[in-house]
Amino acid sequence: MNAKLKLFCLIFVVCTLTYLCKKSKSVESELFMSNVEALASGEKSGDIIRCNGIGSLDCPQTKSKVYRIWYQ
Template identity: 60%
Template structure:
């Protein structure tokens, strides 16, 4: 009985750790892809700013409503 309980607890622990590692890996992969996209776009991307709002325009650092 004790052996069965120990094996069950070990199985639950391994399952939890595998699930945790997979979840953490997907967040890291998403972050990695975001960084690659940011590096690929470069610093001098063609962007236009429109309106008056709370966003900082990357061209002249004025406050704008929309950046595209």
């Protein structure tokens, strides 16, 4: 009887921890997605000052690949 009680408690603890971990990950992913949306929502509203370097970004002025785009 004592062994069955220990096994039940162990299974209960594992299930509870699994549920709590999944719940906290969903909250983190919602927070992450709202941060990504906030960053992507048009903070670059100013005029372009300059594009420099060689990289993978498309410069809106010259249509060439640049490393960095500086905004006002």
